[in-house]
Amino acid sequence: MKKEKREGVRFDRSKFLIGTYYLWYPAQTETHVKQLADAYIDFIAAEPRNEKLLDLLGKYNIGLFPRNMLPYCQARDNVEVLSVEGYEEAAQNYVDHPAIWGPFVGDEPPMDQFPLFGELMDAFYDLFPGFTPYLNIRPNCIGDMIIAGVSSPLDRYGTENYQEYIDRFVEEVKLDYIAYDNYPYTTLISTFLENYQMVADKCRETGRDFWMNLQVNNRDEKVPVTENMLRYQAYTAMAFGAKMIIWSCWSPAWWQNNVVDKYGNTTTQYGKLCTVNREIKNVGELYMDYSNKSTHFLGFVGSPYVSYQDVVTGEVVSLKTENNIDLGNFKHISTDCGSVVLGYFEKEDGQALMVADSADPRDLGTVNSEISFETDKKVSVLYNGKTMEIEGVNGKYVINLSNSCGVFITIE
Amino acid sequence: MKINNMEQRFDRSKFLIGTYYLSYYAQTEEHVQQLSDANIDFLVAEEYKEELLDLLFKHHIGIFPTGIVPLQRKMFFAYEHLPVKFYERAAEKYVDHPAIWGPFIGHKLNMINFPHYGELIDAANRLFVGQTPYLGLSSSNPEDIGVSETASIAVLGTYSYEEYIDEFVKNINLDYICFEHYTYVSSPAKAFENLEIVANKCRETGRDLWIALQVGNRDKEYYMNCVVTMQMLRFQAYTAMAFGAKSIIWSCWTKGWWDSNVLDEYGNTTKQYKKMCDINRELKVMAEPYMQYINKSTHFLGFSGTPYLTYTKKKAENNISLGDFRDISIDGGSAVLGFFEKEGGQALMIADSADPYDDGIVFANVTFETDKKVSVLKNGKMIKAELVDGKYIIPISQSCGVFVTIE
Numbered sequence: 001m002k003k004e005k006r007e008g009v010r011f012d013r014s015k016f017l018i019g020t021y022y023l024w025y026p027a028q029t030e031t032h033v034k035q036l037a038d039a040y041i042d043f044i045a046a047e048p049r050n051e052k053l054l055d056l057l058g059k060y061n062i063g064l065f066p067r068n069m070l071p072y073c074q075a076r077d078n079v080e081v082l083s084v085e086g087y088e089e090a091a092q093n094y095v096d097h098p099a100i101w102g103p104f105v106g107d108e109p110p111m112d113q114f115p116l117f118g119e120l121m122d123a124f125y126d127l128f129p130g131f132t133p134y135l136n137i138r139p140n141c142i143g144d145m146i147i148a149g150v151s152s153p154l155d156r157y158g159t160e161n162y163q164e165y166i167d168r169f170v171e172e173v174k175l176d177y178i179a180y181d182n183y184p185y186t187t188l189i190s191t192f193l194e195n196y197q198m199v200a201d202k203c204r205e206t207g208r209d210f211w212m213n214l215q216v217n218n219r220d221e222k223v224p225v226t227e228n229m230l231r232y233q234a235y236t237a238m239a240f241g242a243k244m245i246i247w248s249c250w251s252p253a254w255w256q257n258n259v260v261d262k263y264g265n266t267t268t269q270y271g272k273l274c275t276v277n278r279e280i281k282n283v284g285e286l287y288m289d290y291s292n293k294s295t296h297f298l299g300f301v302g303s304p305y306v307s308y309q310d311v312v313t314g315e316v317v318s319l320k321t322e323n324n325i326d327l328g329n330f331k332h333i334s335t336d337c338g339s340v341v342l343g344y345f346e347k348e349d350g351q352a353l354m355v356a357d358s359a360d361p362r363d364l365g366t367v368n369s370e371i372s373f374e375t376d377k378k379v380s381v382l383y384n385g386k387t388m389e390i391e392g393v394n395g396k397y398v399i400n401l402s403n404s405c406g407v408f409i410t411i412e
Numbered sequence: 413m414k415i416n417n418m419e420q421r422f423d424r425s426k427f428l429i430g431t432y433y434l435s436y437y438a439q440t441e442e443h444v445q446q447l448s449d450a451n452i453d454f455l456v457a458e459e460y461k462e463e464l465l466d467l468l469f470k471h472h473i474g475i476f477p478t479g480i481v482p483l484q485r486k487m488f489f490a491y492e493h494l495p496v497k498f499y500e501r502a503a504e505k506y507v508d509h510p511a512i513w514g515p516f517i518g519h520k521l522n523m524i525n526f527p528h529y530g531e532l533i534d535a536a537n538r539l540f541v542g543q544t545p546y547l548g549l550s551s552s553n554p555e556d557i558g559v560s561e562t563a564s565i566a567v568l569g570t571y572s573y574e575e576y577i578d579e580f581v582k583n584i585n586l587d588y589i590c591f592e593h594y595t596y597v598s599s600p601a602k603a604f605e606n607l608e609i610v611a612n613k614c615r616e617t618g619r620d621l622w623i624a625l626q627v628g629n630r631d632k633e634y635y636m637n638c639v640v641t642m643q644m645l646r647f648q649a650y651t652a653m654a655f656g657a658k659s660i661i662w663s664c665w666t667k668g669w670w671d672s673n674v675l676d677e678y679g680n681t682t683k684q685y686k687k688m689c690d691i692n693r694e695l696k697v698m699a700e701p702y703m704q705y706i707n708k709s710t711h712f713l714g715f716s717g718t719p720y721l722t723y724t725k726k727k728a729e730n731n732i733s734l735g736d737f738r739d740i741s742i743d744g745g746s747a748v749l750g751f752f753e754k755e756g757g758q759a760l761m762i763a764d765s766a767d768p769y770d771d772g773i774v775f776a777n778v779t780f781e782t783d784k785k786v787s788v789l790k791n792g793k794m795i796k797a798e799l800v801d802g803k804y805i806i807p808i809s810q811s812c813g814v815f816v817t818i819e
Contacts, residue, residue, distance in 0.1 A: 188771055188772065189771050190771060301716070301717065302718070302746055303717070303766075303774065304767035304770075304771040304772035305772060306772065318773075338717050359719065360718075364599045364722075365719030365720060365721070365722030367719045403719070
């Protein structure tokens with residue numbers, strides 16, 4: 001693992017970073033770039049570079065991972081353009097701009113491309129010191145593809161075993177993060193959560209950062225993603241230790257209800273994203289001081305979100321659920337009737353929990369539940385990004401949970 | 413109001429399954445045979461065509477056709493645009509056919525038109541003797557327009573679905589309430605709210621409950637959760653039966669609205685066809701005993717930590733007794749529980765509701781005590797209820813429907 005390559009990156013990896021995909025013409029005016037900044041967007045992914053856009057992004061301290069900085073491959077499409085020689089040629093011709101954080105180098109590569117990407121990434125760090133390449137790998141949604149008959153997952157990704165896919169990726173491609181996309185409102189919540197678990201486990205094991213692509217858009221134009229659905233995605237990602245999230249999409253690259261329409265006008269998603277990103281940034285200030293140690297599924301009694309039938313094997317897969325657990329100096333953590341994704345974090349002299357309410361991922365109604373724990377330490381709480389006063393009774397603390405809220409609890 | 417209980421062309425003592433639309437490209441005998449094989453009893457809103465009527469009659473399928481009486485497409489101010497005399501003229505021209513169960517009158521009425529439709533229904537009852545006019549109501553969530561309060565007023569004429577249903581029964585002399593609710597473009601929480609309001613009114617006024625449910629969906633069959641699965645069909649049908657539904661109407665057989673219907677645009681069966689055959693076969697088996705009973709009440713068992721009771725008046729219960737079913741409880745799941753009675757017998761319809769979206773797998777047990785003899789039908793098959801320490805244990809999962817009778 002080339003951890004030393006983290007040094008000298010063009011952006012501050014100690015901050016919680018929020019990105020988005022694509023900013024298409026005609027949404028490249030200064031007004032549009034300011035909208036990004038106002039929505040707490042730190043960077044854009046996959047948008048090709050152009051100098052006017054780069055200047056505007058630089059003015060507003062927004063970074064870009066452009067797709068046209070290096071030869072680019074989408075899954076198996078266009079793979080013949082990938083070579084170390086191609087990277088060398090691109091490096092010779094490269095004209096720098098301070099808004100560029102690194103190239104967007106690939107999306108959802110199949111497993112058999114990992115040796116090639118390993119070579120390419122090794123070459124990259126020598127050719128582009130200080131830059132970070134953005135390589136997004138695929139989610140675990142094989143079942144969807146089989147049912148849809150879209151393509152054979154074996155043909156498309158080189159394996160039907162997602163664990164093998166992740167294992168091989170970290171063995172062969174020396175990056176200091178794992179980035180992948182999984183969009184819960186176009187797949188199963190249970191496999192979405194399982195995907196988090198598999199990637200977060202691998203990140204902890206290998207010391208990589210966890211970057212996560214989530215959806216602000218949706219395939220069904222009549223079902224826009226709500227504010228609570230944004231919260232659900234962001235806070236569950238944080239409970240698994242995500243250090244960066246990327247919202248798909250700002251401009252209408254795929255699906256409906258993106259943040260701006262094809263004319264560059266903001267949609268109803270813009271206000272929601274501003275609200276949730278503001279919350280996340282507030283949480284991120286404190287959250288990034290801690291390191292994620294484990295993640296747990298608390299409660300989930302009678303919930304369908306922690307089990308599914310594997311369409312390949314026919315077996316029922318169940319994620320491990322718990323209640324009444326101890327994590328560090330948090331004792332007897334439990335929920336009355338709720339479902340919570342619970343991240344446990346540590347720093348020197350401090351511990352924290354990220355509580356991501358998960359009873360109602362689809363924002364279908366109202367669920368009132370609570371989480372409780374005991375501790376003899378001093379407790380501080382950020383609830384949806386705002387400081388919440390809390391008093392314990394005989395060392396026991398109870399926090400009411402609203403739909404898809406995120407609660408960051410620290411003890412010192 | 414006196415309910416009009418005239419002699420009818422179809423057997424209301426049976427649980428009846430209908431569907432919307434059989435378009436021109438799907439009107440061969442083979443297509444009608446497919447309907448019959450899928451246990452479809454009647455068609456709704458397809459145009460009156462003699463050749464089609466002949467085929468339907470041959471295969472013992474009824475129809476509520478359009479084209480008998482004029483329709484008010486825009487439902488505002490029907491009294492101006494659709495006077496009773498139009499129905500009288502239609503009746504003069506009408507050529508009867510034994511496949512016709514009654515004229516399709518309209519759907520998604522705005523409350524403002526209820527008084528006038530009361531007159532139109534009276535005219536239809538008078539002019540088309542022995543037939544049953546088909547009139548469908550909106551859900552509280554008019555999904556084709558939107559979910560805002562403004563949209564609610566535009567479609568329903570009121571913010572209150574309860575008022576909408578109240579006004580309907582005050583004004584319109586039909587012995588059923590037929591409404592549509594499409595859970596997967598609305599939500600299970602709204603489905604339960606609508607079913608609760610309509611079922612309460614049906615019990616209060618002695619009307620039958622008919623409901624249009626969805627086999628199609630707005631999205632094309634591409635990824636998971638977009639096409640309606642067998643489990644999602646079960647969820648809709650069995651929860652409706654737990655509220656005492658006596659007829660369900662699947663939307664749609666051919667292209668009516670949305671996608672992934674039972675037939676594609678060329679008249680070929682889609683993956684939804686086999687699901688229709690399977691679910692309807694199950695429902696018909698369940699309905700044999702079910703239709704002997706009268707629904708008395710409906711309860712929400714479990715539902716701890718779920719959002720599905722957001723809009724219902726009745727809240728979650730656990731450990732309840734209903735008639736000779738004592739100490740009914742559930743261990744972690746969610747079930748809609750209908751209580752039914754007949755002379756000398758009682759029954760429960762248990763509709764597993766832990767996973768309406770077919771997201772995963774939830775196993776739970778419903779338990780109860782009784783001194784009576786217990787019979788259990790689960791998804792259309794007889795099963796033996798396990799008796800442990802004096803309690804009967806019924807395992808439920810994946811939106812199953814269980815009809816338990818005691819005598």
